[in-house]
Amino acid sequence: MITLAHCQALDARDPLAFLRASFAQPQEDTIYLDGNSVGAMPADAPDRVQALLTQGWRDARRRGWSYFDWLEKPWLLGQALSHLLGARPQDVIFSDNTSVNLFKLLAYAWKINPQRPVIVSERYNFPTDIYVAQGLAHFLDGQAQLRLIDHPDELSAALGPDVGVVYLSHVDYRSSYRWPMRQTSQAVHACGALVFWDLSHAAGAIPVELQADGADFAVGCGYKYLCGGPGAPAWLYVHPHHQEKDWPVIAGWMGHEDVFAFAPNYAPLAGVRRHLTGSPSILANQAMSAAADLWKQFKPADLGWKHQSLSELLVDLLHERCAHLGVRVTSPLDYAQRGGHLTFSHPGAGSVTEALLAHGVVSSFRKPDSIRFGLSPLYLSHADIWTAVERLVQVLETEVWKEPRFAKVSV
Ligand SMILES: *Cc1c(COP(=O)(O)O)cnc(C)c1O
Numbered sequence: 001m002i003t004l005a006h007c008q009a010l011d012a013r014d015p016l017a018f019l020r021a022s023f024a025q026p027q028e029d030t031i032y033l034d035g036n037s038v039g040a041m042p043a044d045a046p047d048r049v050q051a052l053l054t055q056g057w058r059d060a061r062r063r064g065w066s067y068f069d070w071l072e073k074p075w076l077l078g079q080a081l082s083h084l085l086g087a088r089p090q091d092v093i094f095s096d097n098t099s100v101n102l103f104k105l106l107a108y109a110w111k112i113n114p115q116r117p118v119i120v121s122e123r124y125n126f127p128t129d130i131y132v133a134q135g136l137a138h139f140l141d142g143q144a145q146l147r148l149i150d151h152p153d154e155l156s157a158a159l160g161p162d163v164g165v166v167y168l169s170h171v172d173y174r175s176s177y178r179w180p181m182r183q184t185s186q187a188v189h190a191c192g193a194l195v196f197w198d199l200s201h202a203a204g205a206i207p208v209e210l211q212a213d214g215a216d217f218a219v220g221c222g223y224k225y226l227c228g229g230p231g232a233p234a235w236l237y238v239h240p241h242h243q244e245k246d247w248p249v250i251a252g253w254m255g256h257e258d259v260f261a262f263a264p265n266y267a268p269l270a271g272v273r274r275h276l277t278g279s280p281s282i283l284a285n286q287a288m289s290a291a292a293d294l295w296k297q298f299k300p301a302d303l304g305w306k307h308q309s310l311s312e313l314l315v316d317l318l319h320e321r322c323a324h325l326g327v328r329v330t331s332p333l334d335y336a337q338r339g340g341h342l343t344f345s346h347p348g349a350g351s352v353t354e355a356l357l358a359h360g361v362v363s364s365f366r367k368p369d370s371i372r373f374g375l376s377p378l379y380l381s382h383a384d385i386w387t388a389v390e391r392l393v394q395v396l397e398t399e400v401w402k403e404p405r406f407a408k409v410s411v
Contacts, residue, residue, distance in 0.1 A: 035340075039204070085199070098198070198218070221234050310380060327345070
């Protein structure tokens with residue numbers, strides 16, 4: 001039997017425990033397992049934004065561009081994140097949102113080998129990823145073709161001499177299945193194609209080795225495990241080999257080699273920064289700088305230990321305490337095949353999620369019968385996981401979730 005004391009002993013060894021106090025406690029005291037949707041708020045984010053509003057907007061106005069690091073923030077934030085991605089500091093920037101970055105880099109990657117017109121992806125990839133690829137194929141009037149696989153096992157059969165880009169989510173947003181990045185990149189490269197990863201459900205939850213594991217391109221969202229705030233800008237990565245191959249897809253002035261020269265003709269900035277488009281979202285970047293200062297304070301290996309420990313504890317607790325109550329873990333049982341969250345099924349999942357909320361556990365429901373517990377290693381403790389499962393057991397044992405007040409399920 002796993003005990004609370006065992007969980008507390010793990011917490012005593014937690015190399016990231018010191019980060020917990022850097023996050024603000026919300027008004028209502030809940031166990032927050034929805035960091036895979038919007039991560040928690042660093043405690044000093046409001047003061048930083050407030051300072052920007054008064055010193056930057058109210059007082060400095062246009063002069064803010066020279067008084068503050070507004071212009072540099074997109075790459076300063078990228079540098080702060082790079083060690084967690086296994087990237088060089090100069091190879092990551094923050095800009096736009098994930099969807100826009102997906103389009104920018106998918107079109108850029110596709111154009112590197114236009115004689116290989118096929119983009120391979122997963123049919124059940126995150127919707128925006130698929131829509132962006134469909135939109136690109138539509139824009140190119142059939143020059144680019146999409147080849148969709150239904151299961152990771154089908155990838156090798158889908159590869160061939162016509163494939164230019166393989167475009168995957170590193171971690172599946174429903175099941176949390178994690179692709180083996182190194183082996184997949186090797187297989188894709190062996191067929192002569194490039195590999196483009198969406199790390200929205202990985203970055204900030206598990207350490208990643210983009211350069212060592214052969215990623216050609218990658219993007220990820222800023223507001224989930226990275227705790228950049230609602231609607232935070234997203235990041236993008238381009239392998240050094242590909243950075244100077246072409247113009248960026250959106251040749252905006254912030255990606256020009258001399259932005260304030262106001263030159264009549266476009267010339268791209270060196271390196272990955274050419275993918276900057278227009279004015280950065282200065283308020284949003286300011287909020288995210290609070291999180292960025294936290295990322296800098298820990299090592300990828302500590303993030304890896306903590307996440308694995310939380311994730312395995314949750315699996316063990318669900319097996320031990322909830323299996324007889326109709327809970328089945330549907331994420332892969334091998335930790336190496338799991339990403340940020342853990343998914344389990346229950347026939348009443350929607351109502352169970354609502355009842356959990358009323359019992360102080362915030363999680364998310366995915367149709368038809370899945371519950372996701374997002375496991376942020378930055379602010380969750382092992383004792384939190386124990387308490388969340390305790391409350392789940394209570395909801396299931398008492399069958400309180402069957403009450404009509406939990407019948408209406410918010411998505
Ligand atoms: C959350 C998420 C996104 C978010 O896209 P935005 O354009 O930033 O809203 C994209 N892809 C995946 C896989 C995600 O999980």
